[in-house]
Amino acid sequence: MSGGIIRPYGDTTGDGMVQVSFTLPVPCDKRGEGAALQLAAKMGLDPAMVVHAKQMGEGFTFFVVYGRVNHLVDLSQVVVAERDFPLLSAKEVNALVKRRLRRKLVVVGACIGTDAHTVGIDAILNVKGIAGEKGLEYYRELRVVNLGAQVAVPDLVEAARAEKADAVLVSQVVTQRDAHLHNTREMSAAFREAMPADRRPLLVVGGPRFDERMAGELGVDRIFGRGTTPAEVASYLVHALITNRPQARRAA
Known part of the structure; x- marks a missing residue:
């Protein structure tokens, strides 16, 4: 800038x-x-x-x-979280997953805690997507498990383990008393306790009130803010799970 x-x-x-x-x-x-x-x-x-x-x-x-x-x-003093991965089409995402992962990329999504606002997670995951852009269910090389709203953190961890999730996507809209921050920290801590680092799924959270620069502080791999599209999320998953770590994920 x-x-x-x-x-x-x-x-x-x-x-x-x-x-x-x-x-x-x-x-x-x-x-x-x-x-x-x-x-x-x-x-x-x-x-x-x-x-x-x-x-x-x-x-x-x-x-x-x-x-x-x-x-x-x-x-000159403005600091933002720039996109550090290429934006791919659905065809490109599918081709990379099929060629490099050689199996379906598994994504588990949910709204955790008392949050019942599923519009955000549905816009990213459901095939209908948002603003004419298809959600992750549309990608033939992705297997999507949408757990819906008000999912307890232990249940999310268990679902991720059972589904052998490569990535966990969590949407948080409710922000009263910083509930979105507390829930995210609880989730990241639960996954760290339940799984070794090399078996832990990628943790991604999103919502309109998150600061995208707080991923490290909250213990997650990525934060997406308002206006995020399914293509951005799919492109990031491929970048983080395949392009940057091909050997580790192929052996998973």
Whole structure:
């Protein structure tokens, strides 16, 4: 990414105008709007105005505030998790698995803990996929086992062992009290305890609130954020399990 100093854009280039939204435990009245403006000022918005306020139940109000900030963004200091593997077509994925692995690549997927939001994992695994792109069930050289929602970690480990999984994909949408982080750490610890390193499946997690740079901290091999496509996941699995470790996985 090229360097450069930029400011937010609102009405005119570089005017520093931004829009933020939040909920405060206050009634939807003038005093509540004053509280929203006080918070906006402490956030660095000056001047600021409340452009929307709506009661969200008794004693709670949702606000949208528009205002100017003086903060600058240094593009040279932005750090992101870049894709470090080639993006392959379904045909290329199938050919590599068939030629190099010489058996089906087994993928077990689930939503763990109390998370019942299967839209993300279904978009990646189910043949219908997302936005016109087929899911991993469409790949003839992949065998997909979708365990669904609210799967306990011990059950996931046992399923992965029984299916001889090459990779485990976990989707986490619920983030209250960092549930997605706690669940991921619990899962990675369970797999480390249950299986030796050379027999452990690849651990991949995804969800809209994950920081893709936290894989090492959470004990998993890869994190995928919002907007991830089935092709990206399939390409990564081939890259990690076959292209980078051909001998180890062929002998598995």
